[in-house]
Amino acid sequence: MGSRFIPTIASQSLGRARYHSLDHKLELCQKYGFEAIELFFEDLEAVAKALPASHPALPPGTSFADSTELQESQLAAAEYIHDLCIRRRVQIICLQPFMHYEGRLDSAFHGEAIQELQFWIKLARRLSTDLIQIPSSFLPASQCSGNRGRIVADLRQAAEIGLQNDPPTRFAYEALAWGTHVDTWDAAWSIVLEVDRPNFGTCIDAFNLAGRIFADPASLSGLTRTACEDTQKAISKLRSELPLALEKVFYVEVCDGERLDVPLGPGHEWYDPEQPVRMSWSRNARLFPFEGGGYLPALDILQAVCDAGYTGHVSFELFSRTANRPGGEVAEQHAKRAAVAWKKLAEYMGWSKQQAGIDSEFLGDRRYVGFPWP
Structure with a gap:
């Protein structure tokens, strides 16, 4: 990977x-320099x-196993x-998201997973x-276990399956x-260390x-009650723990x-009683760094990770109502924003x-103003 930061974006x-x-x-x-x-x-x-050679979509409810x-x-x-990416000189760093994997209470569902x-x-x-990315499960608690031993065991099982390949598949x-x-992040980090593969x-x-420890989109302020304190602790922990592994x-x-x-509560256009508020916010309201209206200490977090010694792929993973629209200009607008x-x-x-990695013609005059830590 080398000692550089590689411009990356989620598709x-x-x-x-x-x-x-x-x-x-x-x-x-390729046009805008994302490698x-x-x-x-x-x-x-x-x-x-x-694809012309592809089979028609299967009826709803078809079991993956069949x-x-x-x-x-x-x-x-x-x-x-793969061939498209070779022609465009774009690397695929991972396939994602492999969802709702760990802690499934139904053994049949786990077997299918x-x-x-x-x-x-x-x-x-x-x-x-x-590389395959596994996000933490957000199935209802009635369907997934919070038992740490079970979560670690399931994730370790995935890792051991990956180790059977040459080269190994990473997660x-x-x-x-x-x-x-x-x-x-630290709950996931401690699980990663315990999986130990x-x-x-x-x-x-x-x-x-x-979005978890700083922001609360359901509150009037947009913040958790201990936003600054918790974020400062997280940044300190990133700097101290990441270098160890x-x-x-x-x-x-x-x-x-x-x-x-x-x-974001009842009556808000994005409110959905069937999903967590933070998920509704995330699916509609992410921004690329430095864009107007943003307020998260994302760059302070990135700086802490880099201070810990990280180099490599830095990816923009944007979910937004603006990306969920038709029109030939939409993708180009998002690429230029990125x-x-x-x-x-x-x-x-x-x-x-x-x-x-990206030509200077796309740099505007706006300067980022970091979060004013007390």
Whole structure:
């Protein structure tokens, strides 16, 4: 990987798959200087449905274990995407998200998840990536166990399956801010250390980290009651603990989030009683770094990770209502916004011009004003 910071973006950050083709998004990655992507699974599914050789979509409710046609079409899509990326000179750093894996209470569902995981490993190999991201489960507590031993055992099982491959398949465990039982970076970190397998590490996501301990989109202030105190503690812990096992940080994500004018509760247009408030906020209101309306200490978190010695892929993982719209201009707008953000980020962080990777014409005049820590 070398001692540089590699401009990376999640594929859905440029537009959701229902409206925007992966081919076009990869073209934009090449145009705007993003060297790598996190491949969002919905993009692979969309390619599988669009390929002439692909089989038709299966009826709703079809069991994954019995869906050989689905697997064949997705493997063909993975090969096609691999070839696209070679032509566009874009690396795939991971396939994500492998959701709701750990702690499933229903043993039949767990068994099916293992089968699906083994298939994802095949997909990853076709894509020429060795990394699969596992976000913490946000299934209802009635469906997933919070028992730490169970969570560690399930994740260790995944790691050991990955170790059977040559080269091994790696897994990056990430704490979602709305995870049912694992919702903070240090909870995920301690689990990674307890799993204790060389191919099992973490993705540190500045949005999810700050989105849990700093932001509260359901409150009038947009903050938790102990936002600054908890964030300062987290930053201190990042600096002190990451150097002890830095090889476990497989990659880093950074995005900001909008401060809402109205608390996200009943009556808000994004409110959904069937999902956590932070999830509703995350799906609609992420921003690229330095964009107006953002208020998270994402750059303070990124700085702490870099101070701990991290170098490598720094990825923009954006979910936003703006990316979930049709129109030929949408993906281009997001790519240009991301390019502006990366250039500003590289300058703010003091990374060299060669590390920046994106032409200076996209840099505006706006300077970032960091969070005023007390």
